[in-house]
Amino acid sequence: MGQLKQFLRNQGVQMTEAEFLDLTRDAFRAALGETPPVPGMLGLPEAERVLLDSGGFFEKAAAVERQDPLFWGAIDYAAIIATALSTAEVAEMLEVDTSRIRQRLTSERPSLYGVKPYGEWLLPKFQFWKQREVPGIAKVIRELDPSLNPVSVISWFKSTSPDLVTSNGEASSPLEWLKAGYAVDDIVRLAAAL
Secondary structure, eight states, X not given: OHHHHHHHHHTTXXXXXXXXXXXXXXXXXXXXXXXXXXXXXXXXXXXXXXXXXXXXXXXXXXXXXXXXXXXXXXXXXXXXXXXXXXXXHHHXXXXXXXXXXXXXXXXXXXXXXXXXXXXSOEEOGGGEETTEEOTTHHHHHHHSOTTSOHHHHHHHHHSOEEEEXXXXXOXXXXXXXXXXXXXXXXXXXXXXXX
């Protein structure tokens, strides 16, 4: 467990290893169904595994073994939650009251991006930079479809887009585009099309 503890600290995650493992387990259960994969399934003899799998006992475990995208989405979601900031942390960083943060999260067109996995708002870190909001990101977040999956949203912000070519001719991600101070309206247009 020492390596996990060190990794969490290096990532700025302020929770114990047990809390992180509980969070990860819950994310897997949410993504893969109400029960986690059955331990020991991968160590069974092939004939037993085939028999049990044909009866449907290990469908979810088999999906994990095949590196199902849903499994990796659960990992990504767990990482988002584990590294997200609370409304109090964001309020302190932005020097406003927590009620202002909640208002921005719950307005008809939110201007901060948040998830609410356990009844409390959490704000993924991608939208903050140098202890402030990424310039122009509030306008972009207002255009996002609220039904989009958080993993997809963050992946979109961080993935290079051929529609965003910088002055030096290189493709940029929406997030890097905003940080570099390029036109926010270019990102707003792309966000509205998601």
